[in-house]
Amino acid sequence: MKVYNFDDYNSLVNQYLSEMRNISVQADRLRFRRNLERLGEIFAYEISRTMRYRTEKIKTPLNVEADCKVLDEDIVLATIFRAGVPFHQGFLQYFDNAENAFVSAYRKYKEKENFDICIEYLASPRLDGKTLILCDPMLATGASMELSYRALLTKGTPEKIQIASVIASKKAVDYLQKVMPENAELWVGVIDPEINAHSYIVPGLGDAGDLAYGTKE
Numbered sequence: 001m002k003v004y005n006f007d008d009y010n011s012l013v014n015q016y017l018s019e020m021r022n023i024s025v026q027a028d029r030l031r032f033r034r035n036l037e038r039l040g041e042i043f044a045y046e047i048s049r050t051m052r053y054r055t056e057k058i059k060t061p062l063n064v065e066a067d068c069k070v071l072d073e074d075i076v077l078a079t080i081f082r083a084g085v086p087f088h089q090g091f092l093q094y095f096d097n098a099e100n101a102f103v104s105a106y107r108k109y110k111e112k113e114n115f116d117i118c119i120e121y122l123a124s125p126r127l128d129g130k131t132l133i134l135c136d137p138m139l140a141t142g143a144s145m146e147l148s149y150r151a152l153l154t155k156g157t158p159e160k161i162q163i164a165s166v167i168a169s170k171k172a173v174d175y176l177q178k179v180m181p182e183n184a185e186l187w188v189g190v191i192d193p194e195i196n197a198h199s200y201i202v203p204g205l206g207d208a209g210d211l212a213y214g215t216k217e
Contacts, residue, residue, distance in 0.1 A: 001177045004046070007190040013042055017166070017189050021205045032211045033086040036137060036166070040090020043164050043187055047133065048094065050185075074130040076158070080105050080148050081121070083137050083208035087166065091135060098133075099125040103151055105144040119151045128156035137208045139168035139188070140199050142175035149180065161185070166208075167192060169201045 006013040016035045019025045026032050054072040057065045078101035079088035092098065101124035132152065136145055145163060161184040163176065168188045172195075176186060192201045200206075210216065 001180050001182065001184045001186055003173060003177075004185065004187045005191055006042075006046075006188065011042070013039060013189050020166070020211075021203065026205065026211050029212060029214070036083075036086035036208070036212065037090040037093075039166055039189060040087045040135070040164075041093055042090075044091045044094035047162055047164070047187060051131070073160070075099070076101055076125060076127055076130050076132050078103065078124065078132060078134045078148070078152060080134075080136040080144060083212055084135050086212055087135050087137050087164070091133060091164070095133075099130075101125065101127075101132075101152060101155070103148040105148050119147055122151050122154075124152055124155040126156045127152060127158045129159050130156075131160040131162065132158035133162045133164060135164045137166040138201060138204070139165040139172035139176070140195050140201050141169070142172035142179070145172075145176060146179050162187065165189070167201055167204060169193070169195045171195055 016039055020032060020035050048071070052072045053069040055067050056070050058068045059065055075095050075098040077088055077091050077095060077098045079085060081102060081104045092100070102121070103119065104121035105119050134145065134149060139145060161181060163180070163184060163186045165186070166189045168191050170191055170193055173186065173188070173191055192204055194202045196202050205211070
């Protein structure tokens, strides 16, 4: 699995990430959600540069034909609830003709530091022969991403698989490289070195879902 790490070079991704990590700035939920959305837009543009295009003749208002490049891939944007929604919206601003899929994956705790990942909801179009872009802002262990991908495979086999995450742990990246198809590609804003005993990314930014939408019981 090829990994594209935005932290390897300077861009606005670095600026938005610094705001999302900053405890004094991230308290502004509107700004946090907008930064997630903006990162989705940047990721979408960068991913689009690797996609397949075809040439079509377009008639302009001057009654002249012009050769134009148009996207030649059928895209399905898939998002893991709930933190992924603003990130997904950023992608949808650019891939505005994409089909959409949604997966509910959550941690079901047995004890304070012991949990299972559960899939409770799935809504998806057929995926056969399409490009699947699977979005989740935080990749702590990679388990939610893998289970969500397996659930989506019940809707068919995509031609291409793109995974997008704002922050991933090194453990999650290593795990996904083992369990995901070899032709999958991972796009990540930054790779953090570790996760703590609660399986939160360190330094990370906290609970992205809570920061975007408020705490939950």
